[in-house]
Amino acid sequence: MSAVGAAAGLQQFLVLRYNELKRRLVLRLGSDEVASDALQETWLRLSTRRVADTVVDPWHYLFRMALNASVDLRRSAGRQLSVREVDDLLEVADSAPGPAESAGAQAELEALARVMRELPERRRNILLAVRVEQLTQPEVARRMGISLRLVELELQKAQAYCAARLGR
Template identity: 90%
Template sequence: MSAVEAAAGLQQFLVLRYHELKRRLVQRLGSDEVASDALQETWLRLSTRRVADTVSDPWHYVFRMAVNASIDLHRSANRQLSAREVDELLELADPAPGPADAAASQAELEALVRVMREIPERRRNILLAVRVQQLTQPEVARRMGISLRLVELELQKAQAHCAARLGR
């Protein structure tokens, strides 16, 4: 018998003896709900684990597995976060910018608009097409009816001007 067949056989045993197993688990664990959860977890574990080809006593094997599952479920339910985990949760960044961030972003945007107005119109249009509209340089050249080399030069000049005036 293969390990898969053995696990399937134990699952079948669990189904056939479910009520008896549950009654004994309730006596042992003191809770109908905990016993049910433990048997469900045992079913799942049997479907995902390799089991020895032969189990000499399926009753004790499945029962012990259910008791162990209940212990694991209890531990995971009562697990407390460590101080480090609490700190990490508290440090999660708020996705919404605060008032200071919003004001700084607005000021940067206004400065960029002023600098962009200083650039000649064709150069500005090329910069906007590439950076804002995300067109490729060959697309910009075709649309504007100019050479690719001129697009490259104008883009370099526009970026250099913005970097120099914005201090970057």
């Protein structure tokens, strides 16, 4: 995947997981406004900067990027960070989820699987190829022998359906 494709994929991931990222940022930064500004800055940075071709963990990559953006935004506003704020930002998040997070993630995964089974087969296959196999849309079009436009439309419909059924 090209750096442009990686950035677009991360932007799409940010949109899909915006509420969860923002909630965690609010907890970490202590401010809804700062969290929102950091996520907006993250979006802009993804639009204007080169991103690594492969990102192993998009959630943690975007979370760290937003934390860094919050530091930069505070610096540019002329506000000095407290020692505690610096320590909090430098603290490496424990990547191992706790029991509650694991149970919540399992429930979300089961709900997503249930919703995806409701999709028409072609739409589901396109969604899986793009999201799970991380194929580009042109690659999916070639693989399935359909037009790129049809892949785009089916992917949009699949994502919209899943988001609507999952309440996002």
